[in-house]
Amino acid sequence: METILEINQLHKNYGTLTAVDHITLNIQKGHVYGILGPNGSGKSTTLGIVLNVVNPTSGSYKWFEGTTSNHDALKRIGAIIEHPNFYPSMSAIQNLELVCKIKNVDKIKIQEKLAIVDLLERKHSPFKTYSLGMKQRLAIASALLNDPEILILDEPTNGLDPQGIRQIRDIIQKIAANGTTILLASHLLDEVEKVCSHVLVLRKGKMLYSGPVDEMNRNHGSIFIDATDRGALHSFLKEKTYVGKISTREDGLEVMLYEGVDMAQINKEAFENGIVLSKLLHKKQSLEDQFIELTSQN
């Protein structure tokens, strides 16, 4: 599989503060990556470094398997970092024309990209008259101008209202459907869960996890189970290899699972052991639970 970005032992200090702590990772073509991490965990700094804006203290990174210089690589990338930054008195068109000149691409794309983000109606208004949602959408249009191989979005829905968030999410999903690799930094977990296939979790500049979203935590969720004879159920479950911690709740037992189990199988075995289940419910662990668990460790 084609590697788009390779980061090797990247490190950044701001004075005595360590923002990024020896991070190593690979970004593969075609995936949608979410970068998760609490505020100040080094997400933006890492992105800033690979975008040639922040100077790393040590370590290296390589775009497109090193086939182009890091500077030329930027012309094949689309990125927005933090707030949308444009010239306030220029209109959307004028701002995008400037980006075209910087990226060396034809102006023809402007209309098409403005249509994707639904800004055609306001294309002649100065940037300073835009709402935050519109500014954010213009930033996405700008990042798309060169038909990038990878799109990097840093907190694209920060400060937006629910409609704005929905709009941005729809746009991201549309772009991902075209096969564009996306790197999405966010602390809105629900957003990442909805659009990303892979996640990277950062905390205090360190990488805690990197891999597919559904493998983020090794456990397989939990089941809520109850029977008329709770004591018998408890001893029945204790003997099973797939059962982890059992905690007693008012409305039944919550059982952590070590491996994937067929719910019908549990029901059948319990019945054969003379236990009649009154409740059986499988609960997948949400990304939020996993994230909180991961980042609160150590």
Added chain:
Amino acid sequence: MKRLLDIEFHKFRNSKSSKVLTIIYLVIVVALMFVGLYELEIKGTKASLSDLGIFDFPFIWHLSTYLISFLKFLIAIVIVSLVANEYSNRTLKQNLIDGLSKKELILSKFYFILIFTTILTALVFLVCLLLGLIYSSITEPNLIFINIEFIAAFFISHIAFFAMCLFAGVLVKRSAFALGIIGVWGIFELVIFGISSYLDLKFGWSVWDLLRDVLPLNSISNLVVEPFSKVSMVKTGIETLSQSEFEKDYGVRWINVIVCSVWTTLFTYWSYILLKRRDP
């Protein structure tokens, strides 16, 4: 180079304040042409400024370049705000992400200064030429272009000054502060001159002469020295007052040309180094 110039002129074209300041500059320069038409009534006889001989070739080259040099502060505001606004709008970061390297960013600003100053210089040249042709009695080409080096000096001093503005803009990131710092530097040079002339007087050194040619703002303004004492009326006045013959070197001195070129290079290079080292 064409791409970088295109980028910078796009920014300039779409900045209202830059355009307004440039238009004010151009209007004043062109208006200068009509000053000569202004007629004064002194004791019943009509006299126009042109009768003083100040619009005569080759003196016009010197006078106009000197006078118009004062207007460079208008363009300085344009340059400083084009640089500092990149910081305040955070577009510098966006430009870098979009694929403009830090070197290209400084180069695009420098090329802009170069071309913009060339246009201004060409305009000043045309205005002077027209003024001279209208008011001067001299029409022989070899006499007309005799002091044309003042136009070149005008160009070099403006490039150096604008490069200083570029550096100040990158250094402090805010238009007003950048202009302030140039002002403070000007005062600093004056203080240095005060101290050095005192030291020279006391110890018999000649630091003043050296500093006069080395410090940036002074070498920029010394490229075109004041022309007024050259006007015969004023000159006789000074000589009567001081009871001695008044002599001064009015020409463009090579040392100033070289020092200004060195400052231009340094300011541009320092801007690049500063940008490169800093995390925006």
